[in-house]
Amino acid sequence: MVIFLNGTSSSGKTTLSHALQQALADVYLHVSVDTYLSQIAQCDLSNASLMEERLPYIVNGFHESAAAIARAGNNVIVDYVLQQPEWLDACVKAFEGLPVLFVGVHCPLEVLEAREVSRGDRKQGTARFQFNRVHSHRTYDLELETSSLSVEACVSEIIAYIESSSKPSAFERLRAQSEIGKQT
DSSP: OOOEEEETTSSSSHHHHHHHHHSSOOOOOEEHHHEEEEHSOHHHTHHHHHHHHHHHHHHHHOOOOOOOHHHHTTTEEEEOOSSSSHHHHHHHHHTTTTTTEEEEEOOHHHHHHHHHHHOOOSOOTHHHHHHHHHHHOOSSSSEETTSSSSSHHHHHHHHHHHHHHHOHHHHHHHHHHHHHHOOO
């Protein structure tokens, strides 16, 4: 099973991921874009032209490696920021054939900006930049609002969905929409 958390920076994805790992009965690996990007040397991150050139390969590597971990038989919690439509398309393709519970992690912009400031480890303005991009596709299996729900309540909603007879279908619906778009 793949639990795919998508939301802006500071929306609560990582906190939710760690809480899910503690609450779920089975072992889940936390595959975080922040951890993945921490593999890049700081001097390279500061080189805008190099990053512009390499970013498509780096991002694709994240998508493919997260899917490969799941294909190897592992349960995975993906902690990600789908800020470009093509990134979502690539994920839908990479995770084809895998059970993916696609969860939108939402939070009002004012709360995100306050969290950015209080965290101190995020560039201010990141959440604002991502805010209208990350959820633009509007297709999820489950959506959570982390400013009004506690972490425990969010975890309970995800576990209830997993334990229900509902089959995650957001990625299949997105794949079908993509295929329809290619035919026209």
